[in-house]
Amino acid sequence: MVRAKVWILKAHFDGFPKQSDFELKETELPPLKNGEVLLEAVFLSVDPYLRxxxxxxxxxxxxxxxxxxxxxxxxxxxxxxxxxxxxxxxxxxxxxxxxxxxxxxxxxxxxxxxxxxxxxxxxxxxxxxxxxxxxxxxxxxxxxxxxxxxxxxxxxxxxxxxxxxxxxxxxxxxxxxxxxxxxxxxxxxxxxxxxxxxxxENRKEEGLTALLKLVAEGKLKCPEHITEGFDNMPAAFMGMLKGENTGKAIVKV
Known part of the structure; x- marks a missing residue:
């Protein structure tokens, strides 16, 4: 069996989020069914912001x-x-x-x-x-x-x-x-x-195509603020709310 780490929202936020609002747990993943694959996350987003x-x-x-x-x-x-x-x-x-x-x-x-x-x-x-x-x-x-x-x-x-x-x-x-x-x-x-x-949403491909073209041409830069470690997910999230990130806030697990 495969075990994975998960962050649980332990308590709904009362004002600004606190570390105690989150709880890190391990869970046992169910066996794969026929046709399913298991993927490992490498980068995770801590905000909903999309370019x-x-x-x-x-x-x-x-x-x-x-x-x-x-x-x-x-x-x-x-x-x-x-x-x-x-x-x-x-x-x-x-x-x-x-x-x-x-x-x-x-x-x-x-x-x-x-x-x-x-x-x-x-x-x-x-x-x-x-x-x-x-x-x-x-x-x-x-x-x-x-x-x-x-x-x-x-x-x-x-x-x-x-x-x-x-x-x-x-x-x-x-x-x-x-x-x-x-x-x-x-x-x-x-x-x-x-x-x-x-x-x-029905024009998603249009937006992605236009933006990727600008990136490939060197006309658009997409900065990222990377926090190392899955255990630091809440800290990265709270840092984003405080404006500590420059560009997209990402956690590298």
């Missing part, structure tokens, strides 16, 4: 056009890094933000036009204004919360917002209280739309 996500959100929701200006938060993550590079290939000005100076430098190497560390700027509104005094045509939102409130005030008329994630809200015990967003949406006639990439 297929940036491709369709930019084309279908943002409807990005050459010469436009886009703001991407959590830009050093799996989706943000790809969204920024695709926007540049489209001929747009790309502004991004991240949570460390190392990530800022990394994003500049990827070709982002303007990048700032949101944790060290004195004023988020001033940092956004400095990066693009004329405002923003598109906003690729991975964070939500107070950050988005500030960005909405700097959107251009008829701007488009693609809501990809709300990582600043996922682990709140109590819902955050914020200002109403209807005023800037109405006065600037903005379009704001949330989405899950599974909406375009």
């Amino acid at each position: 297929l996500t940036a491709y369709f959100a930019l084309s279908e929701i943002c409807q990005l056009k050459p010469g436009e200006i886009i703001m991407i938060n959590a830009a050093a993550g799996a989706v943000g890094t790809v969204a920024g590079q695709l926007a540049k290939l489209k001929g747009c000005k790309v502004v991004g933000c991240a949570g460390s100076d190392e990530k800022v430098a990394f994003l500049k190497k990827l070709g982002f036009d303007e990048v700032f560390n949101y944790k060290t700027v004195g004023s988020l509104a001033e940092a956004l204004k400095k990066a693009s005094p004329e405002g923003y045509d598109c906003y690729f939102d991975n964070v939500g919360g107070k950050f988005s409130t500030v960005v909405l005030d700097q959107m251009k008329k008829f701007g488009r917002i693609a809501v990809c994630g709300i990582i600043s809200l996922y682990n709140d015990k109590e819902p955050q209280q914020g200002p109403y967003i209807q005023w800037p949406i109405l006065m600037k006639e903005l379009r704001m739309e949330g989405f899950f990439v599974h909406r375009w």
